[in-house]
Amino acid sequence: MINIPNLFMENSIIGIVGPNGSGKSTLLKIISGCIDDFKGSSLVDGINIVENHKDCARKIGALIENPWLYSYVNSYEMLEIAHKLRKGEKCIGEEIEEDLKSLGLLHKKNVPLRDLSSGEKKRLSIGLAVTGSPDIIILDEPTDNMDAVGVDMFENLINRLKNERERLIIITSHDLDIIGKICDRIIFLVGGEIRKDLELEGGGYYFILHTDENFKPEIMGDFSTEYSDKGKIAVWIDNEEKLNKFFRIISEKRIRIKNIEKITRAELEYKKIMGSK
Numbered sequence: 001m002i003n004i005p006n007l008f009m010e011n012s013i014i015g016i017v018g019p020n021g022s023g024k025s026t027l028l029k030i031i032s033g034c035i036d037d038f039k040g041s042s043l044v045d046g047i048n049i050v051e052n053h054k055d056c057a058r059k060i061g062a063l064i065e066n067p068w069l070y071s072y073v074n075s076y077e078m079l080e081i082a083h084k085l086r087k088g089e090k091c092i093g094e095e096i097e098e099d100l101k102s103l104g105l106l107h108k109k110n111v112p113l114r115d116l117s118s119g120e121k122k123r124l125s126i127g128l129a130v131t132g133s134p135d136i137i138i139l140d141e142p143t144d145n146m147d148a149v150g151v152d153m154f155e156n157l158i159n160r161l162k163n164e165r166e167r168l169i170i171i172t173s174h175d176l177d178i179i180g181k182i183c184d185r186i187i188f189l190v191g192g193e194i195r196k197d198l199e200l201e202g203g204g205y206y207f208i209l210h211t212d213e214n215f216k217p218e219i220m221g222d223f224s225t226e227y228s229d230k231g232k233i234a235v236w237i238d239n240e241e242k243l244n245k246f247f248r249i250i251s252e253k254r255i256r257i258k259n260i261e262k263i264t265r266a267e268l269e270y271k272k273i274m275g276s277k
């Protein structure tokens with residue numbers, strides 16, 4: 001059983017993170033109406049998706065685990081099919097080509113899906129979830145099997161969808177760096193229960209200093225320090241002025257640095273949560 005309160009009623013990009021077996025994919029299946037044997041209900045605009053799946057499903061675009069693709073059609077045809085299923089009407093060619101361009105697949109539009117790489121199939125699967133501009137977009141491990149170019153493509157796509165209009169986007173991923181950069185809210189799920197619900201405001205990173213064990217956080221002055229353990233201290237940096245001041249203090253105080261890590265707030269919180277498990 002997954003113990004989840006009503007968390008998904010606002011327009012935002014929500015990241016759901018947690019270890020394997022924590023219930024992330026199961027939760028997404030419940031939200032999208034793929035599982036009806038559970039206690040509770042999944043509502044879309046106040047309508048129970050289990051009881052009214054056909055009406056609600058067109059408002060949801062979902063990529064959950066490994067999607068089934070028609071191996072004999074090409075990328076253009078696959079997106080065209082998905083668009084018609086969601087909107088009930090045929091999509092004009094320019095829209096499909098624009099979608100393929102944003103996915104980095106325009107040059108593969110006539111290639112049968114069986115001949116695409118696993119990373120290219122994952123890109124197309126994301127395209128199937130977002131085509132037709134659904135109100136709710138659900139993406140389960142969207143950057144899995146992607147190279148660096150694909151991850152950049154995904155980040156640009158999510159930012160475009162975010163700025164396009166108000167909608168709810170829910171993403172699960174083990175890539176806490178990308179989650180920390182694109183999400184404005186993160187839910188930490190452990191054992192089917194929420195361990196922490198964190199809202200993110202603005203960009204920024206923690207710089208974790210590895211130094212002597214007797215290092216005192218006070219030496220960093222008015223910097224926000226969230227974590228300190230055996231010669232490690234995490235310092236929050238969210239603009240260029242603070243970054244320059246950070247390195248100036250290190251130089252002026254002659255702080256002995258063994259190593260510096262740069263991580264998102266999502267990564268730091270995850271380490272703290274799993275470390276206290």
